Amino acid sequence: MLLLNTRPIERAQALTQILEHDQIDVIELPLLELKAMPYSAELAALYQQLLHAQVIVVVSPTAVDVGMRYLQASQIELSALNQVQWIAVGQATARSLQRYGITATVPDIENSEGMLQLPVLQHLHLQHVAFWRGRGGRQFMMDALQQRGVNILNFVLYQRQCPAQTMTQFQQLSPRLLTMTQPIFVCISSEASWLNWVKLCQNTPEILSKCQYLTLGQRLTQLLLQQQIPAVQQLESLDPESIRNFLLKQKGTA
Template sequence: MPEKPLAGLKILVTRPRDQAVLLAQRIEQAGGIPLRFPLLEIAPVQDAGTLHEQVSRLAQFNLAVFVSPNAVKYGIAAIRAEGDIPCPPQNIVIEPSDRGRADGRQLPQSAGFAGNVSLPPALRIATVGQGSAKVLHQLGIANVIAPTERFDSEGLLALPEMQNIAGWRVIIFRGDGGREFLGDALKARGAAVEYAVCYQRSKPQWDARALLEAAPDAITVTSSEALVYLWQMLGDAQGDRLCGIPLFVPHKRIAELARQQGWLRVQLTDAGDDGLLSALVAWGSEDRGLRTDS
């Protein structure tokens, strides 16, 4: 394998800005040229009154589920901002921030702010992916229920810890407009479920011509919502100009949607930055070999 397997290759990175940093750096280390083109913007909810009311009752729940790294980031921020949850504290060290809220209370923008956060000691913590689990571990939460093979709601629901939950009260931290599948499945098993909407997504205004002029050699997309927006932005005519470019996605659900849209070279990768980079490197090495042979 060449030392710089992505040398000269332009890779479109479509994650939200904050989440794209590490992947872009690793692409550069492999010799590639990361083109940052965030398809979603993430921000705290504007009116967090309901969220903070739910957080104030955190001790009443048996299980808290964080569905994504953003759910961890903004959910933990809300928990820290509440600050007076009536339960013995389990301390987590995070970084400081002074993000303001529409109702005048302080809602930290990032889950890496200095200080302690109180969690009920009996509260079980779960998440659907290894990226979210890693963030929770970094925040000092040792016992996280998370799948080790299939990194989605279905994978979490298959775990032994999630079977006998009749009578449990479950709070699911998520963004606005998230999937209902996990909550519906938990309700079917007898749990009482509340959704805690802790962040909101919006679509940045991009001109499709900027993407076409960038002429990426490969594209990475890590959510179905981002893929839908990408195609909407391009339109069928311009989408047809890009559909032959390798598209790297980390989940079967995204891959199926991509094929339905008409993408011809969909590459299903393992989860996380490691999975994306490994697939990109393998493709880059193969592509370089083909170019050399020709």
């Protein structure tokens, strides 16, 4: 059994360590890297509107780090946002916010669908929601709120791209993946990471079809199934312990 740990490099280590402890073969192959966008006049104007926000949705630890840095650049005190309810997409993001003294609401299922089910976003009088996000991320969630008449403050704080090193690493790894007879699991945590994986496999479609995919949430699972990917297992959380338990169960039945 092999797991390709595709989480961004700063978030991959906890999963790798817990799996290696159980003698599960792991290769870190990050499909996304996150790079801060420059602080701009557009962002500065958005930060001034942040004072009217009722909810701030924060989608990653990187969004916390860049968002807080640019909040300071905008000369806005965190105390000026006392009226805001914070939503973190997952526990790692919530821990990052906690370092600033912020207690955030976290959905049971750590994705857009899970966040949309939170009571705070079901409020009839919800008018202004800010998103601290990366380019291309959370469009489904923002569209769903806009259809309900909610005004979206769209903070694009970083861009997501496939690391150049991953492309080189994949080329070196491909012969091994092509000849492996043991199961190969690939963690897919977002549509962006899936699209990068498909691009990596464009010259070796055999790898794309032979792998088994661990997908976060129902929407991502359906996306892969619609593309005729045969082996898809839905995750409800990216918690390393839950992924470990799933893989140990698979290992036991192999």
